Amino acid sequence: MYIEDWLAAAKADAIKRKMPELVPLLEGLAASTAALRKADAEDRHSAKSETPPERT
Amino acid sequence: MSDLRTISEIAPLVQSGRLSPVDLVAGCLEAARTRSSLNAFITLMADQARADAERARSEIASGHYRGPLHGIPIAVKDLIDVAGTKTTSGSALPVTAAAADAPVITRLREAGAIIIGKTNLHEFAFGTTSDETAFGPVRHPLDESRSAGGSSGGSAVALATGMAFGALGTDTGGSIRIPSAVCGLVGLKPALGEVSTARVVPLSGTLDHVGPMARSVADATLMHDVLTASSSTASAPQGPLTFGVPGSYFCDLLDAGARAALTRVREALVTAGHRVVDITIENAAWTPHVYLHIVLPEATCYHAPWLEPHADDYSPGVRIRLEMGGYVLGEDYVRAMRLRDRLRSHVDRALAGLDALLLPAQPMGAPRIDAATVEFEGASVPVRAAMLRLTQLFNITGHPALAIPAGLGGDGLPRGVQIVGRSSAEVLAIGRAVERYSSGGDGSVGGGTG
Numbered sequence: 001m002y003i004e005d006w007l008a009a010a011k012a013d014a015i016k017r018k019m020p021e022l023v024p025l026l027e028g029l030a031a032s033t034a035a036l037r038k039a040d041a042e043d044r045h046s047a048k049s050e051t052p053p054e055r056t
Numbered sequence: 057m058s059d060l061r062t063i064s065e066i067a068p069l070v071q072s073g074r075l076s077p078v079d080l081v082a083g084c085l086e087a088a089r090t091r092s093s094l095n096a097f098i099t100l101m102a103d104q105a106r107a108d109a110e111r112a113r114s115e116i117a118s119g120h121y122r123g124p125l126h127g128i129p130i131a132v133k134d135l136i137d138v139a140g141t142k143t144t145s146g147s148a149l150p151v152t153a154a155a156a157d158a159p160v161i162t163r164l165r166e167a168g169a170i171i172i173g174k175t176n177l178h179e180f181a182f183g184t185t186s187d188e189t190a191f192g193p194v195r196h197p198l199d200e201s202r203s204a205g206g207s208s209g210g211s212a213v214a215l216a217t218g219m220a221f222g223a224l225g226t227d228t229g230g231s232i233r234i235p236s237a238v239c240g241l242v243g244l245k246p247a248l249g250e251v252s253t254a255r256v257v258p259l260s261g262t263l264d265h266v267g268p269m270a271r272s273v274a275d276a277t278l279m280h281d282v283l284t285a286s287s288s289t290a291s292a293p294q295g296p297l298t299f300g301v302p303g304s305y306f307c308d309l310l311d312a313g314a315r316a317a318l319t320r321v322r323e324a325l326v327t328a329g330h331r332v333v334d335i336t337i338e339n340a341a342w343t344p345h346v347y348l349h350i351v352l353p354e355a356t357c358y359h360a361p362w363l364e365p366h367a368d369d370y371s372p373g374v375r376i377r378l379e380m381g382g383y384v385l386g387e388d389y390v391r392a393m394r395l396r397d398r399l400r401s402h403v404d405r406a407l408a409g410l411d412a413l414l415l416p417a418q419p420m421g422a423p424r425i426d427a428a429t430v431e432f433e434g435a436s437v438p439v440r441a442a443m444l445r446l447t448q449l450f451n452i453t454g455h456p457a458l459a460i461p462a463g464l465g466g467d468g469l470p471r472g473v474q475i476v477g478r479s480s481a482e483v484l485a486i487g488r489a490v491e492r493y494s495s496g497g498d499g500s501v502g503g504g505t506g
Binding site for chain 1: 339342344345346348349352372376377379380383384385387388391392394395398
């Protein structure tokens with residue numbers, strides 16, 4: 001799921017549940033999730049490039 | 057008057073009958089009464105502790121000495137089950153009395169320790185300042201307008217003020233080391249899985265640890281050995297030690313007192329013939345993101361049955377963080393767990409060729425109660441993020457980490473350093489060597505000057 005879509009849905013849900021104080025926290029969580037996904041992608045990429053190509 | 061001697065100092069006196077467990081318990085209860093404004097205890101087990109002390113005195117007098125914890129009053133964080141007492145977790149949520157002791161309590165009792173009471177904490181261990189609790193904020197012994205750290209804040213205060221001679225804490229992101237560091241004490245987060253967490257209210261099942269808090273590394277070693285049914289004495293390293301100081305990330309945000317404390321310890325170790333080198337822990341900056349995506353959903357999952365029906369019984373800040381965990385996606389939890397494995401190997405790699413890592417235990421001294429942010433050379437950082445920054449990586453990786461006092465900052469508040477290594481026994485043995493140079497004397501509380 002894209003972070004933008006997740007954040008929009010999460011904020012709407014928080015408002016629906018009458019917890020507006022959650023909104024800034026969800027925005028902070030979204031920034032952290034973006035950083036997590038970036039780290040994961042970069043690590044997978046570097047792990048892939050460290051693996052020697054398979055010989056056929 | 058509060059008795060701030062170490063267990064190592066008083067145990068021989070207890071064994072020989074020159075010091076009675078009955079008097080030790082009376083002194084601790086008196087200290088708890090005198091400084092009740094600090095809100096260290098939730099449940100003081102006065103009657104049972106007196107009865108246990110009388111039994112210990114009698115056993116010792118008849119030649120049945122069990123070891124250095126026999127007759128010693130120990131405080132227990134109120135997240136851990138002690139039979140017959142409510143495990144409140146610092147919360148107003150309704151709870152019944154525990155039916156049995158947690159295995160860690162059983163170990164302490166078998167060693168002859170006396171449980172003096174259950175200590176206050178940040179509600180459900182979900183915070184670092186021990187001010188979100190249904191039992192009043194835990195106040196710092198040196199300045200009551202400040203936090204004693206958390207989440208094991210009450211355990212730290214009990215130790216620092218003579219209400220107990222040792223304490224049990226729990227540590228999910230730093231909750232033993234943080235209050236230990238800001239109160240000038242020793243705190244060990246053991247290796248992951250080394251000490252039982254059964255019958256301990258979980259915050260995050262895969263990050264939670266139980267460990268000792270003490271007035272000296274020797275005392276922490278005594279308690280660790282009892283909690284793990286082991287002996288750490290054989291693990292003392294031989295000859296000069298090699299320490300690695302991780303600079304990037306760990307030394308980016310430090311106040312002047314924390315930076316000076318690290319420099320002081322580092323220079324003292326070099327002067328004493330040890331080797332200290334600068335190192336880097338690869339991808340350490342991932343830490344808060346990995347941590348958040350594990351702790352939030354795991355905590356929320358545990359609390360799910362009570363969050364809606366008991367919403368008003370939670371502290372607002374704790375409740376809202378628990379609600380937030382419900383929004384973390386499963387795919388991101390899996391990513392965090394994968395990166396957790398990577399961080400574990402990065403720390404292992406950083407430790408290669410070293411005896412231990414040496415880093416600050418906290419980036420600053422005790423914050424003011426209710427402070428939202430803390431300033432570092434112009435950068436404003438949320439208090440919770442700042443206090444977790446230097447400790448949480450080792451919950452993620454599971455490496456044992458020991459907080460040791462390292463003197464006072466210019467504000468008169470304690471600072472601490474952290475030793476991280478491969479096994480708890482090794483870390484404790486190295487800690488005994490470092491303590492000599494960090495605290496101005498064996499066993500001193502508050503860096504030897506507090």
